[in-house]
Amino acid sequence: MVQDDPEKLSALAKAVDSNEGKKNIDAKPSAAGKKPNKTAIILIGSTVGLILLCIVLTVIGNNTGKPAPVTPLPPFQATMLAGAYGQIVHTASGQPQTLDCGRNAGLTIYLPDGDSAFVRCPADTATLTSLGIDQLPGALDPELIFISAVELNVSPSVSGTVRVEFAPPDVNQLNGLTILHWSGTQWEQQTMERLSATEASTAGIFVFAHR
Numbered sequence: 001m002v003q004d005d006p007e008k009l010s011a012l013a014k015a016v017d018s019n020e021g022k023k024n025i026d027a028k029p030s031a032a033g034k035k036p037n038k039t040a041i042i043l044i045g046s047t048v049g050l051i052l053l054c055i056v057l058t059v060i061g062n063n064t065g066k067p068a069p070v071t072p073l074p075p076f077q078a079t080m081l082a083g084a085y086g087q088i089v090h091t092a093s094g095q096p097q098t099l100d101c102g103r104n105a106g107l108t109i110y111l112p113d114g115d116s117a118f119v120r121c122p123a124d125t126a127t128l129t130s131l132g133i134d135q136l137p138g139a140l141d142p143e144l145i146f147i148s149a150v151e152l153n154v155s156p157s158v159s160g161t162v163r164v165e166f167a168p169p170d171v172n173q174l175n176g177l178t179i180l181h182w183s184g185t186q187w188e189q190q191t192m193e194r195l196s197a198t199e200a201s202t203a204g205i206f207v208f209a210h211r
Contacts, residue, residue, distance in 0.1 A: 086099075086103075086105045086107055086121070087099065087100060087104050087106070087107045087108065088110070089107065089109050089110065091110070092111070093111050093112070093130040094127060094128075094130075096127045097109055097126050097127065098124065099119065099125065099126065101123070104121065106118055106119050106120040107119050107121075109128040111130055111150070113130060113148070113167055114167025115128070115130065115148055115164075115165070115167055117164045117165070118163040119158070119162055119203075120159075120161065122159060123154050123155065123156065123158070123159075125154070125155045126152065126153070126154045126155075127152070127153045129152075129153075130148070130150055131149040131205065132149070133146040133149070135149070136182075136207065137182055137205060138187060140187065143211055144178065144209040144211060145210055146209050147166070147169055147209055148166050148207075148208045149205065149206065149207045150164065150166075150206055151205045152164060152203040152205075152206070157202075158202055158203050160201075162199065162200055163197060163198070163199045164179070164200065164206045165196060165197035165198075166196040166197070166206075166208040167196070168195060168196055169195070169208075175210055175211055176211025177196070177208075177209075177210045178192070178209055178210070178211075179192055179196070179206060179207065179208055179209075180207040180209065181198075181202075181207075182204055182205040182207075187207070196208060
């Protein structure tokens with residue numbers, strides 16, 4: 001019998017210990033068998049939900065969100081706007097413009113080439129006309145190179161000052177910039193403001209040139 005045989009008892013005890021150790025090893029949870037983290041699952045689910053929501057909203061916006069059409073104004077069409085200087089008019093050369101001095105401080109006229117003039121109230125009408133070098137009433141100094149010229153007519157005559165501003169010159173025209181005003185008999189140099197503007201006490205013909 002096993003009880004009477006010490007060697008058999010010792011072998012049986014070793015076998016039991018070996019089986020118990022194996023059970024303990026098998027009972028340890030593996031890394032792969034660990035329960036997933038609930039917080040991680042919630043975060044992943046929320047992220048996926050947000051991505052899906054953005055996709056849906058984008059599709060809906062593309063199908064229903066139609067931008068307002070932009071219709072450009074016809075070229076040279078006069079448009080009256082309220083600005084810091086009163087009326088602002090974009091118009092073709094030589095078109096008379098009526099001042100609304102009851103509601104504005106004056107009128108700014110812009111020509112297609114960028115030249116402009118501001119006429120202060122009181123006045124009834126103002127006309128700004130582009131001129132070529134062959135339309136000038138007198139010859140320029142031979143050292144001057146013509147850039148642009150305008151004629152400003154105001155009715156009734158100017159009671160304050162007018163401001164004439166030419167379009168900015170090219171970089172190769174920056175040397176010796178000057179603005180001249182025809183006095184009726186000769187060209188008079190004007191005091192320049194900024195790069196291409198001047199104020200005068202009378203209307204008339206203005207020339208923008210450089211050396």
